Amino acid sequence: MSRALDAARQHDLSTVVDTRHVIVCTGPGGVGKTTTAASLALGAAARGRRTIVLTIDPARRLAQSLGLGKLDNQPRPVKGVDGLDAMMLDMKRTFDEVIDRHASDPARAQRIKTNRFYRQMSGSLAGTQEYMAMEKLYDLHSTGGYDCIVIDTPPTRNALDFLDAPRRLTDFLEGRFLKMFLAPGMAAGKLATRAAGFGAGLFMRAASRLTGQAVLGDLAEFFQSFEGMYDGFKNRAQAVYHLLQQPTSAFVVVATGEVPALREARFFLQRLESDGMPTAGLVVNRVTPPPPAGLAPVTPQAARAAAATLEQDGPESRAAAALLRLHAGRVEVAQRERHAIAAALHGIDPRALVQVPLMATDVYDLPGLTAIGQHLYS
Amino acid sequence: MATGAVPAEGGGYTGPVETSALLDPRLLIVTGKGGVGKSTVAAAVALASARQGARTCLVEVEGRHIFSRLFDTQAWDFTEREFRSGLWGMSIDPEASLREYLDMFYGARRLSRLVASSSAVEFATTAAPGIKDVLLIGKAKELERRRNPDGRFCYDLVVLDAPPTGRIVNFLRAPDVTTELVNVGPIRQQAQSLIDMLSDHRRTNLLLVTMLEEMPVAETLDSAAALRGLGVAIGPVLVNRVLAERTDKAASKAMAELSAADLQALLVTAGVELDAEAATALLDAGAASTKRLQLQRRQRNQLGKQLQVPTLELPYVYSERFSADELGILASVIERAVEG
Numbered sequence: 001m002s003r004a005l006d007a008a009r010q011h012d013l014s015t016v017v018d019t020r021h022v023i024v025c026t027g028p029g030g031v032g033k034t035t036t037a038a039s040l041a042l043g044a045a046a047r048g049r050r051t052i053v054l055t056i057d058p059a060r061r062l063a064q065s066l067g068l069g070k071l072d073n074q075p076r077p078v079k080g081v082d083g084l085d086a087m088m089l090d091m092k093r094t095f096d097e098v099i100d101r102h103a104s105d106p107a108r109a110q111r112i113k114t115n116r117f118y119r120q121m122s123g124s125l126a127g128t129q130e131y132m133a134m135e136k137l138y139d140l141h142s143t144g145g146y147d148c149i150v151i152d153t154p155p156t157r158n159a160l161d162f163l164d165a166p167r168r169l170t171d172f173l174e175g176r177f178l179k180m181f182l183a184p185g186m187a188a189g190k191l192a193t194r195a196a197g198f199g200a201g202l203f204m205r206a207a208s209r210l211t212g213q214a215v216l217g218d219l220a221e222f223f224q225s226f227e228g229m230y231d232g233f234k235n236r237a238q239a240v241y242h243l244l245q246q247p248t249s250a251f252v253v254v255a256t257g258e259v260p261a262l263r264e265a266r267f268f269l270q271r272l273e274s275d276g277m278p279t280a281g282l283v284v285n286r287v288t289p290p291p292p293a294g295l296a297p298v299t300p301q302a303a304r305a306a307a308a309t310l311e312q313d314g315p316e317s318r319a320a321a322a323l324l325r326l327h328a329g330r331v332e333v334a335q336r337e338r339h340a341i342a343a344a345l346h347g348i349d350p351r352a353l354v355q356v357p358l359m360a361t362d363v364y365d366l367p368g369l370t371a372i373g374q375h376l377y378s
Numbered sequence: 379m380a381t382g383a384v385p386a387e388g389g390g391y392t393g394p395v396e397t398s399a400l401l402d403p404r405l406l407i408v409t410g411k412g413g414v415g416k417s418t419v420a421a422a423v424a425l426a427s428a429r430q431g432a433r434t435c436l437v438e439v440e441g442r443h444i445f446s447r448l449f450d451t452q453a454w455d456f457t458e459r460e461f462r463s464g465l466w467g468m469s470i471d472p473e474a475s476l477r478e479y480l481d482m483f484y485g486a487r488r489l490s491r492l493v494a495s496s497s498a499v500e501f502a503t504t505a506a507p508g509i510k511d512v513l514l515i516g517k518a519k520e521l522e523r524r525r526n527p528d529g530r531f532c533y534d535l536v537v538l539d540a541p542p543t544g545r546i547v548n549f550l551r552a553p554d555v556t557t558e559l560v561n562v563g564p565i566r567q568q569a570q571s572l573i574d575m576l577s578d579h580r581r582t583n584l585l586l587v588t589m590l591e592e593m594p595v596a597e598t599l600d601s602a603a604a605l606r607g608l609g610v611a612i613g614p615v616l617v618n619r620v621l622a623e624r625t626d627k628a629a630s631k632a633m634a635e636l637s638a639a640d641l642q643a644l645l646v647t648a649g650v651e652l653d654a655e656a657a658t659a660l661l662d663a664g665a666a667s668t669k670r671l672q673l674q675r676r677q678r679n680q681l682g683k684q685l686q687v688p689t690l691e692l693p694y695v696y697s698e699r700f701s702a703d704e705l706g707i708l709a710s711v712i713e714r715a716v717e718g
């Protein structure tokens with residue numbers, strides 16, 4: 001076990017919920033990001049800080065316990081917790097707000113919002129969800145008056161998409177391909193004739209063979225109606241990126257003890273490092289705790305051998321045998337998880353390493369979130 | 379599929395698929411909530427199929443390199459490789475799929491080179507609504523339809539490790555979205571042929587992977603409802619990481635009543651000496667396990683009552699590491715189910 005890892009085990013996320021302004025929870029899908037985010041927000045609010053937790057797609061029961069009955073893009077106070085608001089991101093509405101803010105006049109905003117590509121795209125465009133989460137985060141930061149904003153990132157295939165979203169969007173908006181669409185005359189349907197350069201013309205002819213000319217016309221109109229808004233998008237994306245880099249921000253990477261989840265967590269920690277982002281810790285959820293000291297000498301092999309001798313007797317002996325077999329399995333899983341965590345963190349300093357044991361019941365209410373909090377910040 | 383789509387001949391809802399018919403379709407699309415072991419189960423299904431003598435191709439679409447690690451092979455790419463007897467694997471990326479498609483249908487190399495230039499590819503594969511997913515499903519269809527010179531299908535079964543349930547509806551709707559936006563031309567024809575494949579219940583089944591816990595079960599129920607709306611046939615639900623039930627009722631009852639001192643005394647007879655604290659810890663672990671088993675039973679009932687689709691339970695595998703051996707255990711359970 002490396003020294004950085006031992007040191008990280010000594011730290012939890014107390015100072016993070018005490019002091020940081022923006023806390024970003026990130027990690028692969030299904031590892032308990034939303035639960036961790038909600039629990040951290042609860043901790044910050046308990047310390048008297050005005051806090052909001054912004055979540056993307058919470059499980060229904062968790063949403064209910066936070067008082068998020070409907071998806072309305074508005075901060076709502078969480079019942080029973082002073083100083084804590086919660087909000088569920090409505091993608092479509094946030095996208096509409098972005099268009100309203102950046103468009104030069106209401107008529108243009110309206111034209112974009114009724115374009116059929118916009119209606120399809122606002123949900124499916126790669127990186128949109130990530131970009132909108134960033135938008136809303138910045139919005140809450142500049143106008144919300146919160147001491148602490150906890151955000152739960154979208155369940156993307158790859159947690160890296162989250163950091164890449166602003167760059168990808170701006171790269172795309174600046175790209176050569178888009179310039180073809182923005183060439184004068186495109187929207188009028190006079191394909192190729194006046195498009196910029198031979199390459200673009202040939203491309204447009206090829207593309208119209210594949211899809212028909214009407215589609216390209218619509219698409220061109222869509223992109224042209226964005227003209228003049230690109231700088232707004234780009235500046236905003238850069239401002240968000242800059243905000244995330246501040247030492248008042250904190251990234252909390254969430255995983256489970258399973259190898260694929262930890263592997264993604266490792267990539268993300270490396271990425272945070274190379275982007276100069278403030279890593280605050282790794283939370284490993286649902287771990288099997290190592291056995292207490294008194295049980296440590298009982299190896300899985302010894303436990304199974306002893307269980308075999310007890311198996312033939314009365315119910316009590318058989319109960320003891322079952323407990324020994326359970327112990328053997330738990331020791332093996334704990335070992336598997338310990339190795340997986342060490343391998344994932346090889347050569348990496350996660351600052352804090354918090355392991356949250358698998359609870360006997362599912363976590364979805366405030367007492368459950370408080371119980372998780374005991375492990376995150378004591 | 380959704381509005382406007384014409385189901386292929388042989389389509390139409392045919393009722394739930396029995397577990398014994400799990401491996402019968404030509405394409406299995408495997409999905410599940412993040413963290414339930416969707417990819418592991420997809421690999422186990424493919425392994426079971428190959429062991430049953432079917433020529434099987436396991437396909438990943440998200441470039442996560444899970445299978446090459448699980449099976450301990452070289453990294454996978456766009457070329458299929460036979461890494462076990464009768465079992466091929468490949469990783470589809472949308473760019474390679476786009477290039478292949480253009481080469482195949484439009485021959486003109488200059489054209490495909492131009493269209494496949496970086497900015498256009500970036501647009502087609504990341505920004506255009508649904509195009510990326512159409513390309514991924516399109517490659518799956520190419521594998522599913524491909525024939526040997528003797529006229530027989532090249533693969534008996536294609537197993538696609540699809541995006542998780544949170545994105546599966548958009549993934550499967552992508553061909554529909556394309557036909558809504560594009561009214562004419564080869565792209566529309568391609569999208570329509572994908573709709574035909576996905577809505578033909580003899581060709582395509584969707585396998586939902588879940589776990590007997592509250593959130594995964596709730597998400598599975600929601601997804602099943604949404605997917606039925608799309609007209610995709612749902613195959614048996616694969617329930618992963620099921621804890622073994624305690625069959626010895628008398629022993630279970632005794633465990634709940636056992637004191638730490640009783641336990642210490644019993645264990646001494648088997649040569650295990652524990653202090654009181656360790657004995658209590660062992661009993662606590664037993665009580666927590668009892669609770670999780672109760673939770674598991676509740677969720678099993680919930681799933682059975684609400685879903686009305688046959689389920690196949692796969693055991694939680696206790697071991698120091700999860701590798702091809704553990705995968706073999708899951709594959710054996712699937713093989714027993716299809717053998718009846």
